[in-house]
Amino acid sequence: MESMLHITTLHYLVLGAALFLLGVIGVLTRRNVVIVLMSIELILNAVNLNLVAFSRMWGGLHGQVFAIFVITDAAAEAAVGLGILIAFFRNKETVNIDEVNLLKW
Amino acid sequence: MLIGAILVITRKNPVHSALALIVTLLAQASIYLMLYAPFVAGVQIILYAGGIMVLFLFVIMLVSIDRSVKERQLNSQWIVGMIAATALGGLFIAVFMKGKNIFPEHALPVIENDNTQKVATMLYGQYMFAFEIASLLLLVAIIGAVVMAKKRI
Numbered sequence: 001m002e003s004m005l006h007i008t009t010l011h012y013l014v015l016g017a018a019l020f021l022l023g024v025i026g027v028l029t030r031r032n033v034v035i036v037l038m039s040i041e042l043i044l045n046a047v048n049l050n051l052v053a054f055s056r057m058w059g060g061l062h063g064q065v066f067a068i069f070v071i072t073d074a075a076a077e078a079a080v081g082l083g084i085l086i087a088f089f090r091n092k093e094t095v096n097i098d099e100v101n102l103l104k105w
Numbered sequence: 106m107l108i109g110a111i112l113v114i115t116r117k118n119p120v121h122s123a124l125a126l127i128v129t130l131l132a133q134a135s136i137y138l139m140l141y142a143p144f145v146a147g148v149q150i151i152l153y154a155g156g157i158m159v160l161f162l163f164v165i166m167l168v169s170i171d172r173s174v175k176e177r178q179l180n181s182q183w184i185v186g187m188i189a190a191t192a193l194g195g196l197f198i199a200v201f202m203k204g205k206n207i208f209p210e211h212a213l214p215v216i217e218n219d220n221t222q223k224v225a226t227m228l229y230g231q232y233m234f235a236f237e238i239a240s241l242l243l244l245v246a247i248i249g250a251v252v253m254a255k256k257r258i
Contacts, residue, residue: 009208017197028186034119056140072239076246082164083253089168
């Protein structure tokens with residue numbers, strides 16, 4: 001009964017899994033490229049949550065350092081992704097992901 | 106936090122999605138505080154809720170077209186996408202059922218009054234090489250973003 005009241009690592013992992021799942025649904029089903037990029041941010045945040053939760057579980061700080069690296073990568077990814085989006089919008093005048101089909105055969 | 110995440114992927118207007126994403130990120134920063142990670146929480150607020158979201162809002166302003174709000178919001182392969190996401194959810198549930206008892210009930214008691222110092226020592230000591238690689242990655246990303254957003258190379 002005591003353990004029901006405490007928030008354990010498992011709760012954080014479930015929360016991270018739910019967040020990851022929502023991000024995956026957003027990436028796979030939405031049509032607007034901006035929202036797809038935001039869903040990718042959600043996925044990276046789920047990974048960060050797991051890293052920090054495990055870091056707490058083991059009592060070290062390696063997970064937090066890795067979370068900081070993941071945040072760095074997320075920033076770089078957002079910058080490049082939005083740059084690509086602007087270039088694409090200039091060419092095609094749309095943000096619809098279905099019209100990104102130059103490589104389709 | 107989950108409500109914010111659901112709002113991110115369901116709103117029609119991308120600005121509403123961005124605001125919901127800010128709510129999600131702030132909630133996650135509070136969860137980091139609960140996990141005794143104040144430095145990561147600060148980085149989360151400053152870098153995500155501050156920097157990346159401003160970038161998103163700028164791009165939404167640049168590329169926003171009003172007709173995209175009225176159009177269909179799901180892409181052409183959303184059925185396959187939902188099937189794949191459901192499979193992933195089933196996998197998560199299976200893993201949860203299999204391994205929910207392997208975690209310790211109580212976390213280690215951590216005395217964290219110098220969290221930032223310890224993180225910094227690790228970042229500049231043990232993870233020096235990864236730190237340099239990350240800075241190089243950021244440089245490449247800056248150049249890439251500028252080149253992509255330029256009108257004429």
